[in-house]
Amino acid sequence: EPSVLLLDEPFGALDAKVRHELRKWLRELHDETGHTTVFVTHDQEEALDLADRIVVVQDGRIAQEGAPNDVYQEPASPFVYEFIGDVNKLAVSVKDGQVLLPGRPIAIGNTDRPNGNYVLYVRPHNIRVAAKETGQALTGLVRDIRATGPAVVMDVSLDSWNAHLDIALSHNDEDWRRLKPGTRVEISLRKYALFPE
Numbered sequence: 001e002p003s004v005l006l007l008d009e010p011f012g013a014l015d016a017k018v019r020h021e022l023r024k025w026l027r028e029l030h031d032e033t034g035h036t037t038v039f040v041t042h043d044q045e046e047a048l049d050l051a052d053r054i055v056v057v058q059d060g061r062i063a064q065e066g067a068p069n070d071v072y073q074e075p076a077s078p079f080v081y082e083f084i085g086d087v088n089k090l091a092v093s094v095k096d097g098q099v100l101l102p103g104r105p106i107a108i109g110n111t112d113r114p115n116g117n118y119v120l121y122v123r124p125h126n127i128r129v130a131a132k133e134t135g136q137a138l139t140g141l142v143r144d145i146r147a148t149g150p151a152v153v154m155d156v157s158l159d160s161w162n163a164h165l166d167i168a169l170s171h172n173d174e175d176w177r178r179l180k181p182g183t184r185v186e187i188s189l190r191k192y193a194l195f196p197e
Contacts, residue, residue, distance in 0.1 A: 001033075001035075002035065003035060003036065004035065004036045004037070004038065005035055005036070005037045005038070006037075006038045006040075007037060007038070007039045007040065008040045009040055009041055009042070010022075010039075011023070011041075011043075011046065012041075012043075019043075019046070023046060023049050023050055026039075026050065027049070027050055030050075039051065044083065044084050044085060047068070047084075048068045048072060048084070051068050052067070052068075053065065053066065053067060053068075054066065054067070054068050054071045054084075056071065056079075056080050056083055056084065058077075058079050058080075058083075063076065063077055063079055063080050063083075064076040064077065064080045071084055072084050072085060073191075075121075075193065077195070078119065078121065078195045081121045081193065081195075082121075085123055086123060086124050086166065086168075087121050087122070087123055087124075088121070088122050088123070088124065088127070088165045088166060089119050089120065089121055090119070090120045090122075090158075090161075090163055090165075091117070091118075091119060091120075091163075091197070092106070092117075092118050092119070092120045092194070093115075093116065093117050093118065094111055094113045094114070094115055094116060094118055094194070095115050096115065097110040097111055097112070098110060098111075099111055099118075099120065099194070101120075101138070101158075101161060101163075102161055106137075106138060106189075108188075108189050108192065111194060113194055116196065116197075117196070117197040118194040118195060118196055118197055119194070119195050119196075119197055120192050120193070120194055121192060121193045121194075121195065122165075122189050122191070122192040122193075123168075123191075124153065124165075124166045124167055124168035125151075125168040126189060126190040126191040126192065127165060127167045127168075127187060127188070127189055127190070128187070128188045128189075128190060129154060129156065129167050129169070129176075129179070129185045129186070129187055130185060130186050130188075131178060131179060131183060131184075131185055131186075132186060137186045137187055137188045138158055138159075138186070138187040138188070139158075139159045139184065139185065139186050139187070140156040140157055140158045140159055140164075140165070140184070140185055140187055141156065141157050141159070141182065141183070141184055141185070142154060142155070142156055142179050142180065142181050142182065142183045142184075142185055143155045143156065143157050143164065143181060144181055145176065145179065145180070145181065147171070150171070151168045151169065151170065151171070152168070152169045152170070152171060152173070152176050153166055153167070153168055153169075154166070154167040154168075154169060154176060154179065155167075156185060156187060158187075165187065167187070
């Protein structure tokens with residue numbers, strides 16, 4: 001009965017289905033015994049699934065520590081944002097509280113950030129897409145739609161900017177079924193973060 005269990009990439013060489021089953025088993029074992037487990041992994045999904053607390057290490061230093069959902073939802077730095085989960089990045093600027101994408105305001109509300117250049121980070125599932133255009137949000141053109149298991153990923157190129165977004169939608173979301181490559185869409189952001197450039 002060890003007081004601490006140290007596991008260094010124990011599932012690294014296994015296929016996805018077996019890893020998923022073993023994660024479930026390990027979580028049940030941990031809940032049953034209550035012992036402390038230090039689990040080293042480069043698989044972010046594995047860390048989010050198993051951990052009570054996550055420590056993200058960058059260049060030998062702690063970049064962020066916290067509950068899995070807190071680290072995922074509120075990354076402390078660009079490194080953590082990119083390390084934990086998929087992310088889209090857009091070069092933007094802030095002027096007088098407005099977020100601008102090359103000179104044009106983005107309809108995402110005002111910010112208290114000082115004027116300057118920033119990178120906007122947004123996760124694919126925090127983007128909404130609609131086939132109608134109201135003139136209040138970003139617009140773009142659907143380049144590709146891929147079913148990737150539990151999600152549908154849409155690649156949209158933004159109008160007038162050399163940028164594109166990956167947007168994750170549920171199979172149950174009816175909007176994506178009406179959209180095809182070449183369809184013009186309006187894009188709105190549910191949640192995002194700004195970091196200085």
